Structures are given as structure tokens and as C-alpha cells.
Amino acid sequence: MTAPLSFADLHKSYGGKEILRGVGADLAAGEILGIVGPSGVGKTTALRLLDLLDPPDRGIILFHGKAIAAGTPEALEQRRRMALIMQNPACFRASAFENVAFGLWLRGVPEEEIRGRVFAALDFVGLLESARERADLLSGGEQQRVAFARAAVLKPEVLLLDEFTANLDPANVRLLEEAILRHRRDTGCAIVVVTHNLFQAKRLADRVALLLDGRFVEVAPTPQFFEDPARPETRAFLSGEMAY
Amino acid sequence: MGWESEILQIVGISVLVAGTSTLLGSLLGIPLGALVALRPFRGRNFVRTLAFTFYGFPPVLAGLLVFLLLSNAGPLGVLGWLFTPLGMVLAQTLLVTPIVMGLTISAMMSVEKRLRETALALGADERQWRVTAVHEARIGVASAVMVGFGRAISEVGAVLIVGGNIRGHTRVLTTAIVLETAQANYVAATVYGVILFAIAFLFFAILQRIQERVFS
Numbered sequence: 001m002t003a004p005l006s007f008a009d010l011h012k013s014y015g016g017k018e019i020l021r022g023v024g025a026d027l028a029a030g031e032i033l034g035i036v037g038p039s040g041v042g043k044t045t046a047l048r049l050l051d052l053l054d055p056p057d058r059g060i061i062l063f064h065g066k067a068i069a070a071g072t073p074e075a076l077e078q079r080r081r082m083a084l085i086m087q088n089p090a091c092f093r094a095s096a097f098e099n100v101a102f103g104l105w106l107r108g109v110p111e112e113e114i115r116g117r118v119f120a121a122l123d124f125v126g127l128l129e130s131a132r133e134r135a136d137l138l139s140g141g142e143q144q145r146v147a148f149a150r151a152a153v154l155k156p157e158v159l160l161l162d163e164f165t166a167n168l169d170p171a172n173v174r175l176l177e178e179a180i181l182r183h184r185r186d187t188g189c190a191i192v193v194v195t196h197n198l199f200q201a202k203r204l205a206d207r208v209a210l211l212l213d214g215r216f217v218e219v220a221p222t223p224q225f226f227e228d229p230a231r232p233e234t235r236a237f238l239s240g241e242m243a244y
Numbered sequence: 245m246g247w248e249s250e251i252l253q254i255v256g257i258s259v260l261v262a263g264t265s266t267l268l269g270s271l272l273g274i275p276l277g278a279l280v281a282l283r284p285f286r287g288r289n290f291v292r293t294l295a296f297t298f299y300g301f302p303p304v305l306a307g308l309l310v311f312l313l314l315s316n317a318g319p320l321g322v323l324g325w326l327f328t329p330l331g332m333v334l335a336q337t338l339l340v341t342p343i344v345m346g347l348t349i350s351a352m353m354s355v356e357k358r359l360r361e362t363a364l365a366l367g368a369d370e371r372q373w374r375v376t377a378v379h380e381a382r383i384g385v386a387s388a389v390m391v392g393f394g395r396a397i398s399e400v401g402a403v404l405i406v407g408g409n410i411r412g413h414t415r416v417l418t419t420a421i422v423l424e425t426a427q428a429n430y431v432a433a434t435v436y437g438v439i440l441f442a443i444a445f446l447f448f449a450i451l452q453r454i455q456e457r458v459f460s
Binding site: 076079083084085086088089090092093102106107151154 | 365366
């Protein structure tokens with residue numbers, strides 16, 4: 001079976017500055033890949049390319065072995081089989097129910113089906129009782145849970161998470177991490193987690209990649225990455241010796 | 245014609261002309277405003293400035309322009325709209341559209357950029373995002389419609405020139421006030437003024453309630 005997501009040699013520059021300089025990896029169904037690295041090395045840029053929001057300057061992105069480029073009609077179709085949760089996600093000025101239903105409405109899912117799926121998704125993140133409340137007025141942690149439910153309800157093949165628990169309290173972090181692991185178990189979707197929280201990468205990821213200077217310096221199974229890294233840069237990063 | 249039925253007729257024409265102008269001005273101004281706000285293009289700032297400039301467009305000048313357009317010698321003279329409610333609607337639509345458009349631009353440009361990213365990340369195409377953005381800015385857009393109606397119902401210069409203040413045909417509350425005041429019938433003028441104020445108050449109260457219940 002081909003990997004739901006593969007990417008190779010991704011390059012991207014903004015304003016003349018080269019952010020990514022040849023990033024690549026394969027992701028199996030049900031696998032969680034953690035991407036770690038210091039701030040500003042291009043982790044978010046990589047996720048935007050993978051979600052086909054921006055085109056790479058060079059490189060290729062394959063979904064089930066098929067190359068799809070951002071901006072093409074196939075890209076919209078493919079984007080609808082994925083979901084990206086951004087750092088500090090924005091909630092629409094609408095109820096939690098309407099926020100979670102948004103992606104389903106875009107896809108033309110019948111109303112009766114939407115109701116069932118949205119309530120199940122809100123229940124999944126413990127927000128069933130807040131279904132009628134304005135989502136943009138909920139607490140930061142609750143909004144983040146709405147954002148997760150809004151993505152999970154789409155049953156994506158590939159889920160992309162960008163610092164999705166940054167600035168949240170430990171209880172909300174735990175709740176969201178549990179929701180992600182349950183979601184993976186239930187749906188078998190491939191997940192990319194970008195985080196600067198090494199403990200989170202350790203808890204969630206099957207494999208971890210260290211992004212430095214626009215490249216993956218090391219991609220390894222999680223235990224190996226943390227216990228016995230192959231590269232000196234990884235050891236320096238993990239020990240906090242790397243100054244940025 | 246008794247004075248009650250004359251008042252009712254004036255109120256009816258006023259509401260019809262102002263309401264139709266607001267509807268047409270909104271149908272034109274909201275999509276145009278959305279387009280300007282959401283689609284970067286060369287000269288966008290110029291278009292915005294132009295829309296804002298037209299806020300202060302003198303109604304008598306709009307009236308004169310429409311008068312010249314609709315007069316027998318004008319390019320639209322064949323329509324026969326001069327001194328009719330249709331001509332008044334045209335003049336007021338010219339005044340309302342830039343207001344609705346300009347305020348829609350402001351409302352939509354204040355929609356967070358993050359929301360666009362979020363909508364696209366959830367699978368929206370550009371058209372779906374534009375609809376979402378109008379929905380997101382709905383309170384500001386509703387306010388634009390309210391201000392547009394306020395302009396239309398209280399306007400006097402353009403409707404006087406284009407409508408001619410013909411009794412039972414194109415006389416509206418504002419032109420009736422002008423006439424009664426000129427004839428020193430201050431009580432009648434005041435009555436029309438109170439009715440005008442009451443209509444405006446009722447309209448804004450209803451819209452405000454809708455804003456609170458449906459839009460917020």
C-alpha cells in the first residue's frame with residue numbers, strides 16, 4: 001500500500017530568504033510524525049506546503065503515490081481529504097456547533113448527517129454542552145478543542161498539527177493529546193505534529209524529525225531519537241546546548 | 245383627499261422609495277465592497293478612497309446628474325422616469341451604494357486574516373471564503389445597510405429635483421416638510437418631521453433587534 005503522504009526535496013523561500021532546503025519524509029497510514037526544531041526554522045512553512053496552501057519552489061508532494069501541486073483543481077480535492085490545525089486557531093463568530101460543522105457544509109454533507117457527526121465530535125472533545133455557545137468567546141483551551149473537533153469531524157486521511165497546544169494549561173494539553181491518540185486509533189489517519197515541546201513529541205510521535213537550517217537533520221523512531229540519536233546536532237538540540 | 249390618506253400616501257411613497265433604494269444599493273454595494281476588500285488589485289486604495297469620498301457626495305448634485313440623465317434631452321430620457329418614483333429611486337441608489345460599499349469594505353477588511361487561513365485549511369475554495377467573510381462581517385454589513393437607509397429616508401435634495409415633489413405621486417416626507425415650511429405651515433411640517441423620525445426609529449429598532457438576535 002502506498003503511503004498516504006510522501007514528500008521529497010521541498011524547497012521554499014520567502015523574501016529572498018531560503019526557509020526550506022530539501023525536506024522529505026514518508027508517512028504511513030496511522031503513523032504520527034513529530035517535527036521538532038528551534039523557532040523559526042521553517043516548521044510551519046513545511047506544514048503549509050504539505051497542506052497545499054502554498055506551492056514549494058522545488059520538490060514534490062505525493063498523496064497515495066500521486067503528485068499534487070498547490071493551486072490545481074486536484075489540490076482543492078486533496079485539501080478536503082486533509083485538515084490543518086494552526087497554532088492559535090481562529091474560531092468563526094458562530095456557535096461551537098456551527099464552527100465544527102463548517103468543513104462539512106463546505107463539502108455538501110447532508111444536514112442530518114452533519115448533526116450526528118458534529119455532536120459526536122463535540123462529545124469527543126468534551127464540549128457537547130457548549131454546542132450552542134459562541135465559539136470565539138470560549139476560553140483558549142476550549143477554542144483549541146473546537147479547532148480539533150472541527151478538523152477531526154472531517155475524518156481526514158492526513159492531519160497536520162502546528163503547535164496545537166502552545167500556550168495551553170497542562171489539563172487541556174493532556175485532553176487534546178488523548179483526543180489525538182484516540183482519533184488515530186479510531187480512524188487510522190496519518191498525523192504530522194509540529195511542536196517545540198520535546199516531551200510532547202516523545203508522548204505522541206512514532207517517529208521524530210529534527211528540522212535544522214531548512215533540512216531534516218535526523219528522522220528516527222521516537223525511542224532511538226531520544227535515547228540514541230545518530231547525529232551530533234540532535235544530541236546538542238536535545239541537551240539544550242544548541243544556541244539559536 | 246383627506247389629510248389622513250394624504251399622510252399615508254406620503255409615508256408609503258417615502259418608505260417605498262427609501263426601501264427600494266436601500267435594497268438596490270445593498271445588492272450593489274455589498275458584493276462590490278466584498279470584492280474590493282477581499283481581492284487585492286492595482287488601484288484598490290483608489291477605489292476605497294473614491295467610495296469614501298462619495299459618502300459626502302452632495303445629494304443636490306446627485307439629483308442634478310440624474311435629472312440631466314432622465315430629462316428629455318438626456319441619454320435615459322426615453323425611459324420617462326423623470327418626476328416619477330423610479331427616477332427618485334435611481335437618484336437615491338446612487339447615494340446609498342457608495343455608503344454601503346464603503347462600510348462593507350471597512351467591515352470586511354477587519355475580518356481576521358487568520359480566519360481566511362482557517363477556512364482554506366478546512367477545505368474552502370475562494371468563493372466559499374468570500375461568502376464566509378461576508379457572514380463573518382455581518383454585523384458591520386448590517387450596519388452599512390442601516391446607514392444607507394438612514395441616508396435614503398432623510399435625503400431631500402435629490403428627490404426634490406428628480407421627483408418634483410408632485411402631490412400624490414412623488415411627494416415624500418422630506419419634500420413635504422420643505423413645502424410646508426416654505427408655506428409657513430409649521431404644525432404640518434412638524435407632524436411630518438415626527439413621522440419621519442418615528443419611521444427611522446422603528447426601522448433601526450427592528451434592525452438592531454435582528455442584529456442582536458440573529459447576527460451576534
